[in-house]
Amino acid sequence: MTNVSVVSAAETAYTRHPDPYVTTHSVLADAVRQAVSQAGLRLSDIDGFGVSSFTLGPDHAVDLAWRLGLRLTWLMQDTNGGASAGGMLQHAVRAVEAGDATAIVLVAGDRMDGPAFEELVRRYNVATEEHLSPLPMPGPNAAFAMLTQRQMQKHGLSRSDYGRIAVAQRGWAALNPGAVYRSPLALEDYLEAPMVADPLGRYDCVPPVTGADAVVVMADERAKGRKRARVLSVAASYNYDDQSGDGLVTGLAVCAPTAWHDSGVSPADVGVASLYDDYPSMVVAQAQDLGLFGDKSPVDFIRDDIMERNFPLNTSGGQLSAGQAGSAGGMHGLVEVVRQLSGQAGDRQVDARIGVVSGYGMVLYRYGACANVAVLEAAS
Missing domain, CATH: 3.40.47.10 (Thiolase/Chalcone synthase)
Structure with missing residues (x-):
């Protein structure tokens, strides 16, 4: 602490x-x-x-x-x-x-x-520039489409389950004046949207802003x-699996136990969470690595807690609806949790004492190489 x-x-x-x-x-x-x-x-x-x-x-x-x-x-x-x-x-x-x-x-x-986004995804790093862009693979959509397929098979998830995450976050975004996309999004809209890289559709991919x-x-x-919000703990993991894993487990699986131990709280205490959401599949992976599902399966947690908004997740709308401002993606989540814990979230305010923020990213060749988690507490 x-x-x-x-x-x-x-x-x-x-x-x-x-x-x-x-x-x-x-x-x-x-x-x-x-x-x-x-x-x-x-x-x-x-x-x-x-x-x-x-x-x-x-x-x-x-x-x-x-x-x-x-x-x-x-x-x-x-x-x-x-x-x-x-x-x-x-x-x-x-x-x-x-x-x-x-x-x-x-x-x-x-x-x-x-133009800035095109340049970023084309020359993200040497691995991207020399090995992925010539394929061509413009950005990470194809890689994360394959990850999403594996996750669907492992947990019995359907496209509708990922859609429930996107729809729930759009519901939160409707209460956030700063979100770029605030108009209602129905599950049917999600399922009927143009396909980007099967099974990822338009609403699975974070919009650059x-x-x-x-x-x-x-x-x-x-x-x-x-x-204010007190910082109880921050823990990080870099190059978790040397890019040799399947992406279904992130570096949070390594650093989350340290964060929970140092903070003196547990996943069951979390009242609001901002998870890095460049794709809904990454919300699932990180929630599991953090232990937020508890005894529930990913399917049940998505349908009972996320979709029904019984668990306040990405209450700003997340990046999927508020937008991804380049390198600000992780900071957006931190800003939202601090606002929630300090009672400054406006119409989307929830009653929470403990908040958790995850950071994830830096695709070296296949999936994110960096992960961290911060646990915060509303100051009494």
Whole structure:
């Protein structure tokens, strides 16, 4: 258990089609300023800064800090995409506890328009550029379609079960003014949507958007009197199976036991969860690795708890409905859980004491190589 809290959570408005003047720098800066202001601080109070972005280059974290006028004693740049929020949070907690910084702002985001997305998926890393793109395999849809087929066979899942996840998250998105897609989605709409890579249809694939998310982290002692979420634990796993597994088990299976042990709570205590949802199949895999199904089968949990919204999962709408702002995918989930635990989720507010956030991503050749989990608690 740590002595650190997240005292604010902010998001630059997500958009599917950004105006020409909107840049990666501008959305990151906007999210930073919102988070700092919400925490009751000024930029001059910030002495720690972490950033994750696919499109910040040629600038780096220190360049963005300079543009924002920050003077720092702690700085980091995380390049691990969907796992970057948990990675930066883990380092920030240690930095605050060590006295390296007193108020740290973490931000992630991108201008992710059509050309930027095409460039990202084509040159994601050397393995992609040299071995996958020439096939051609434009992006991870085909790889995760095969994973989804295996998962369906293993757990007896149907396309309708994955559709129930997407439909439930769209229901939450309808209550989130910041979600890009808020219109009602029926199970029939999901099943009749165009096929992308069998069995993945349009609503199985996360839509790229432009935007950014940010949080401010500081010691519990300094955070008293502020709306906040205490960080109970953060644990991570990298290169879990050396890309030799079938993708049905993620690195969360390795790091989740540590997170639960260090936090002093269990999966049964979780009242709200944000799981990285680039595909519904990954929601299933991570929920299982975290132990959130309990004694239920994946089919029963999806139908009884997720679809009926008895278990608050991805209450922002998740990336499937709110959108994936590049490297902000994991930070989006952290922002949502902090909002829920601090009573700032508006019409979608749930009654929860414990929240869990997962990070997942960085496809090296087949599936995600990075995973982490953060367990947070509503401050009393």
